[in-house]
Amino acid sequence: MGVVRATTEAEREDAFDVRYEVFVEEQGVPEELEWDEHDDWPDTVHFVAYDEDGEPVGAARLRPKEDATGVAKVERVAVREDRRGEDWGRQLMTAVEDAAREAGYAEVFLHAQRPVEDFYRRLGYETVSDVFEEAGIPHVEMEKRL
Known part of the structure; x- marks a missing residue:
């Protein structure tokens, strides 16, 4: 099926299920940190990736950066462990960046976990901070210019 914008409640739940599995169960992120006010912002766009059987295998979200015009933040990018690679x-x-371009953003940025920094670098992102x-x-x- 591929990646879709999560526009229905069922699609949002699929995205949230992937996030829960990856961040809370696998990585031990406290549940209260995984869900935040940005999940319900009207300008936040959620994405869910479905395999050929219709099973959700990945998720991401895109939202405007709070203090900058023309800049969006990519967040909560997750792929189920058994589907990585x-x-x-x-x-x-690709879907997130396409949506950002369509919305008129000139730049996207994200906070990458160190083990996947090279993945984002291969997609054209540049590291602009020290480790935190x-x-x-x-x-x-x-960050990446679009």
Whole structure:
């Protein structure tokens, strides 16, 4: 099926289920940190990736940066552990970046966990910060001009 914008409640739940499995269960992120006010912002766009059987395998979200015009933040990019290495991450990021361009954003940025920094670098992102912690996990800020 591929990556779709999660426009129905069922699609949003599929995206949230992937996030819960990856971030809360696998990585130990506290549940209260995984869900935030940005999940319900009217300008936030959620994405869910479905395999050929219609099973949700990945998720992401895109929202405006709060203090900058023309800049969006990519967040909560997740692929189920048993589906990694199957190109779902790239497909999610392509869909997110396409949506950002359509919405008129000139730049996107994200907070990448250190183990996937090279993945984002291969997609054209540049590291623009030192290492910092979020939810007890080392991250770096990365950005990309669209």
